Amino acid sequence: KDCVVFRSDRVKWFQPLTMDRLLYLKRTYPKAKMIMGNTEIGIEVKFKDQYYPVFINAKHIHQLNGLEVSDTGVHIGAAVTLSRLSFFLTKQIKEQEGYKTKILKAITEMLGWFAGIQIRNVATIGGNIVTASPISDLNPLLMAAQATLDIASVDGIRTVKVDDSFFKGYRQIDLDFKEVLTSIYIPFTQKNEHFYGFKQAQRKEDDISIVNAGMFVKFGEENNIVDDVRLAFGGMAATTVLAMNTMKDLIGSIWDQYTMDRSMKTLLEELALPPGAPGGMEQYRTSLVLGFFVKFFMKVNNDIN
Ligand code: FAD
Numbered sequence: 001k002d003c004v005v006f007r008s009d010r011v012k013w014f015q016p017l018t019m020d021r022l023l024y025l026k027r028t029y030p031k032a033k034m035i036m037g038n039t040e041i042g043i044e045v046k047f048k049d050q051y052y053p054v055f056i057n058a059k060h061i062h063q064l065n066g067l068e069v070s071d072t073g074v075h076i077g078a079a080v081t082l083s084r085l086s087f088f089l090t091k092q093i094k095e096q097e098g099y100k101t102k103i104l105k106a107i108t109e110m111l112g113w114f115a116g117i118q119i120r121n122v123a124t125i126g127g128n129i130v131t132a133s134p135i136s137d138l139n140p141l142l143m144a145a146q147a148t149l150d151i152a153s154v155d156g157i158r159t160v161k162v163d164d165s166f167f168k169g170y171r172q173i174d175l176d177f178k179e180v181l182t183s184i185y186i187p188f189t190q191k192n193e194h195f196y197g198f199k200q201a202q203r204k205e206d207d208i209s210i211v212n213a214g215m216f217v218k219f220g221e222e223n224n225i226v227d228d229v230r231l232a233f234g235g236m237a238a239t240t241v242l243a244m245n246t247m248k249d250l251i252g253s254i255w256d257q258y259t260m261d262r263s264m265k266t267l268l269e270e271l272a273l274p275p276g277a278p279g280g281m282e283q284y285r286t287s288l289v290l291g292f293f294v295k296f297f298m299k300v301n302n303d304i305n
Contacts, residue, residue, distance in 0.1 A: 015057045019182075022058050023154045027178040029054045034180065036079055037122040039115075040131045059124070064182060073187040074104070078126025078180070085125055086111040100188035103145045106197035106214065107186070110137050113199050116206040126181045129162070132171045132239065135209045139167070139240040141197045143232035144214030147186045153179040167239035192227075193218045194300045198292040210281065211235035211288040215296040217255075224255045224304055231296075233289060235279070236271050245270045255304065260297045264290050 003025070004015040014032075016022040025032065032054035035041055044050035058064060064079035067088045074092060076085060089104045089111075096104075114120060114137050128138050129149070142162040149166070151158050153176065160166055166174050175181065189195055195216045201207035212235060218228040229250045231243040246266040253259040271289050273282035 010051075011053060011055065013055045013057065016061065019061060019063050019152065022056065022061060022180060023152060023178070025056050026180060027154045029056070030177045032056050034058055036124040036127040037081065037119075039119055039123045040127060058180065064126070066183065073185055076125055076184045076186065078129075078182055078184065079124050080126075082111055082114060082120040082123050082125065082128075083117070086120070096188070099191045102189040102193065102195040103141070103186055103216075104188075106195050107138070107141055110141060110197045110199060110212075113137070113201070113204070125184060129184070130173065130175065130181055132167055132173045133234075134170065134238055134240065135212065135235045136240065137199060137209055137212055137234070140212050140232040140234045141214035142184070142186070143240055143242065144197075144216045144230040145186055145195065146216075146230065147184055149181055150183045150185070151175065151179050152182045157182070164239075164242050164244075170238040172239075190218070192221060194303055196296050196299055198295060200288050200292075209235055211285050211292070213289070213292045213296075215292070217250075217296075217300055219255070219304070226250045226253050226255065226259075231267075231293070233271065233292075235285060236273065236289060238278075241271070243267055243270055255297075255300065260294065263297075264293065267293055 002016060002018045002021045006013040014025050016025055033041060033052040035055050035057045036059050059079050061079065064077045066075065066077040067080060068075040069092060086108055089108045092104055093101045093108065115123065125138065128136055147162045148159050149162060151160060160174060168174055197214050199209050199212040201209050211233065214232045216230045217226060219225060220227050229247050231247055232240055233243065234240050246263050249266050250263060267289055272286045275282055
């Protein structure tokens with residue numbers, strides 16, 4: 001009653017209608033492939049000859065499609081499509097006080113450059129996170145935002161941060177075969193916090209990133225001294241990465257030209273790509289990191305002066 005099943009000689013296709021049934025299926029079929037918008041899996045199956053004997057289509061489960069606002073941020077179901085997400089965030093940006101929605105603005109802006117309308121109408125936020133592409137457009141933003149993920153299995157629910165320990169390697173994340181990403185929490189910003197996202201692709205529309213970034217900074221209550229900062233980059237390594245050394249160095253610094261120059265040096269030291277790095281365009285990609293940082297610096301400078 002709570003699951004539709006299609007079977008052929010080669011493939012079993014389950015369409016559970018409840019979370020309990022989904023989690024039971026995930027435990028029972030360790031090699032099952034969960035399907036949401038099918039924009040990644042469809043390509044693997046059609047163009048890369050990937051064969052999956054068991055599919056679980058979980059897109060219709062009610063609990064995975066929620067969109068909620070709390071006092072401190074927004075909760076987004078993992079099966080929410082990018083078009084629905086954009087619509088929801090735009091509404092929040094209109095309704096909430098301006099200073100709270102800087103992360104939501106950066107995500108909405110990024111979604112404008114994410115694939116095309118057809119893909120955004122079916123692709124889900126959960127599918128993008130779990131795919132863990134090093135050039136995911138959302139993961140650097142979620143990492144810089146310190147978003148958290150609820151992950152469920154038959155054993156219960158755990159909550160993890162989107163950070164460097166969640167992305168374990170090339171397209172590998174901290175997610176067991178029996179686990180399902182259920183929802184994403186994105187915090188509101190405070191008055192002394194600033195957030196921007198950046199993307200450079202080969203062409204403006206409907207293209208994947210060469211390099212992208214999400215950047216967050218928090219200042220002390222009444223000054224321009226960095227209290228907390230997160231600089232996350234995509235397209236510079238096998239996973240989305242945080243520029244840890246630059247972040248550490250920035251804490252306690254005044255937001256001025258001297259700090260900007262120093263940070264560019266540390267960014268170069270920790271992220272510069274050596275000749276022959278996978279993906280090519282090493283110098284160009286390295287220069288994009290610096291360019292994004294300068295843009296971030298100037299935008300924040302405008303905000304605080
Ligand atoms: P699916 O293909 O359904 O699933 C992807 C993977 O995630 C599968 O392994 C699946 O098992 C797993 N999964 C999905 N949901 C869950 C869950 N809740 N719990 C556990 N596992 C789960 N990406 C960008 O970042 N930027 C772009 O500009 C961009 N452009 C694209 C353009 C085209 C033409 C195409 C085909 C793809 C593009 N992508 C882009 C990549 C892709 O669209 C995104 O990664 C998308 O968000 C994937 O979501 P989906 O729902 O289609 O995932």
